[in-house]
Amino acid sequence: MEIVSLLVGAAAGLIIGSGIIYILLKKSTERKAASILKEAEKEGEMLKERKLIKAKEKFLQLKEEHEKVISERNNKIQQSENRAKQKEKTLNQKLQDVNKKERDINAKRGNLDKQLEIVQNKQSELDKLHSKRVSQLEEMSEISADEALEELKKELVDDARSKSMQMIQEIVDEAKINANNEAKKIVIQSIQRVATEHAVENSVSVFNIESDDIKGRIIGREGRNIRALESATGVEIIVDDTPEAIILSCFDPVRREVARLSLHQLVTDGRIHPARIEEVVRKTQKRIEEEIVDTGKRTCIDLGIHNMHPELIKMVGRMKYRSSYGQNLLQHSREVANLCSTMASELGINPKHAKRAGLLHDIGKVPEDEPEMPHAILGMKMAEKFGENAEVCNAIGAHHDEIEMTSLLSPIVQVCDAISGARPGARREVVESYIQRLKDLENLAMSFDGVVKAYAIQAGRELRVMVESEKVNDTIAGEISMNISQKIEDEMTYPGQVRVTVIRETRAINIAK
Structure with missing residues (x-):
């Protein structure tokens, strides 16, 4: 029994201890739960406050941007209003000026009308006075106004005829005085022009060929090759009976050299036709330009001149x-x-x-x-x-x-x-004046609208003028020829006569591919 009671007491003690432990654990758990809950609430409050702060910042930022946009829009509207007001003010000012000018014009028009009326009245009075005076003069002189006018005309004609005869006599006397000097001048010029070697050296080049058969190829069918070459270079090409030689005549040495080199290349190549001629002339002109630069460089080097542009x-x-x-x-x-x-x-x-x-x-x-x-x-x-x-x-x-x-x-x-x-x-001054006269001839022709090229040939006795076929028809070409010849007669001094030939041609070119 004692053992049972002891066991019962021990069991009861265990039960009581377990209850106490349970109670203690429960209270500890409740305290932890309360603490955790409190911390969770605290963190929730802090999170809530942060979210509110961010929301407020976002709101303030959006509000600031919106206010900025509104401000810019208001500024633009204000500027537009200011511009509109300024334009309105300017228009009002201009309108006032126009109205003022209109009033001034009306006032001036009224004054002019009054002045015109006064002038017309005075003119009428003057006409009456003139008629009265003419009548008085006719009565005093016993002749009419028409008869007096005829006598005045006769006196003026007689006076003019007398003065003209006097002027003619003076001109004749002056011509007799200057005739001797002019004759000497003409003789001297003639002697100077006899300097044949010098003139040939300055205006003529001779192109040698192997045989006279090449002359026909250079001339081409109906002379188209020689015409194309003359048109492209501006040089007169003389093909005559001189054996194995063709004469190139031009006052401009550059043109003459271009023609000589082009002709040499064409004869060497063998292909001679208008399109080939133009191509060769273009290439030769480019080569001459390069040679000009080389000549300038060599001259500067020979003379020891450096750093020239x-x-x-x-x-x-x-x-x-x-x-x-x-x-x-x-x-x-x-x-x-x-x-x-x-x-x-x-x-x-x-x-x-x-x-x-x-x-x-x-x-x-x-x-x-x-x-x-x-x-x-x-x-x-x-x-x-x-x-x-x-x-x-x-x-x-x-x-x-x-x-x-x-x-x-x-x-x-x-x-x-x-x-x-x-x-x-x-x-030799004569050669220089001769070359200048040919240049003046070409420049005179180039001054007309529609003229593309102009070349003075045959020592200035002929002027060949190439015109644009699109702008100039046959009728206008004839008018240009007549106008150029008339202008030469009016503005230039030249010996003999100058033939003006206007050339207008059309070409149709197609490429077979």
Whole structure:
């Protein structure tokens, strides 16, 4: 029994201890649960506050952007309103000005009407007074106004006839006085023109051929090849009885050289027809341009001139194909450059600048467009444009006293130019005037609308004018020919007569593929 009671007591103690432990665990669990719940609530509150803060920030940002957009829109609207108000104000001002001008015009019109009425009244009074005076004069002179007018006309005619006879007699006397001088001048010009070798050298080239059979191929069917070659080059090609030779005649040495080289290539190649001729002429012109540049470079190297602008070098090369009063311009310029260098060295002046100025002093004679101004001034402007020294530019512009000399280099160039041109046999003025007359002929024809090319041939006795077939019909071509001939008669001086030939042709070209 004691054991049972002990067991019962132990069991009861265990039960009581377990209950106490349970109670303690339950209370501990409740406290932890309450603590966890409290922390969860606290975290929830914090999360809620953060979300609210973010929402408020987002709202404020959106509100700020919206206000910014609204502000920009309001500014634009305000600007538009301001512009509209300004335009309205301007229009109102203009309207007021127009109204004011209209009032002024109406006032002036009223004044003019009044003045016109006064003038008409005065004119009527003057007419009456004139009629009255005429009647009085007729009564006093016992002749009518018509009879007095006839007598006045007769006196004027007699007076004019007397004065005209006097003027005619004076002209005849002056002609007799000047006849001797004019006759001497004509004789001298005739003697100068007899310089055959010089004229041939400046205006004619001879193209040698192997046999006369080639002449027919050069002429072509109905002369189309020779016409195409003359039209493309501007050179007169003379095919005559001279054995194994064709004569190329042109005052421009560049054109003549282009024609000679083109003809050589065509004869060598064997294909001679208008399209091939134009192609070869274009290539030859390009080759001549390259040769001009090479000539300019070689000239500068020979004279020891450096750092010259490429355009000036090209102009120096073009001098090879130009003449001044029959004297080759490049040889003349080289001679002047060497003379200037020698003279400048003797005087203690920079010889390099002197040589440069001497070489460039006549570049105004070789521009492609040839504007109407003295070549010395034109050369000076081109030298300034391409960065030449100020003393060199002044020497170029002053070598014919067209501007004031500002350095010792200018008179040196002037003196050396005179030395080179004045030596015996250097120049022939007749050839220069002849070439200028041919250039003037071509420029006169080019001034007409629709003219593409113009070439003076046969020593200026014929002017061939090529026109655009699209712009110029046959009737207008005849009018152009007549107008050019009339303008030549009115504006130019020339010996003999000048035939003006206007050429209009059409071509149809297709390519078989």
